[in-house]
Amino acid sequence: MAADRSEESEPVLESDPETDGESPGSLFDDVGALIEDGRTYAEAELAFQKTRLAYILDHAKRAALFSGIALVLVVLAIVVLVVGILISLMQVMTPIAATMVTMFGLLLVAGLLGMFAQRAMRGIKRAFESESDG
Structure with missing residues (x-):
């Protein structure tokens, strides 16, 4: 009976099914994986910002083009107004x-x-x- 009790009180160590046959990862492995994840994140962020910049530049080019055309049309409208004023004033002087x-x-x-x-x-x-x- 005493032998049965000693066998029962001993903890039974079972192996972890996830790490069977593998040694647990070292701190260096974890740091290496963290650095790799950081690089992947930085590359993804850089690609996102490049795409965002291209989108903004495309819209800025269009806005500049339309603004330039609008400015030219405003100048032409002012010229037409000045000519109209000039022609109207020539009727009285x-x-x-x-x-x-x-x-x-x-x-x-x-x-x-x-x-x-x-x-x-x-x-x-x-x-x-x-x-x-x-």
């Missing part, structure tokens, strides 16, 4: 006077827009000066 009135009107508008641009640039300049002052 001489052609040279109509040309001068139209030219000075355009210079006035350009001057006002230049003043607005200068005011905006001063605001930007102040923002950078206050940023560098601390």
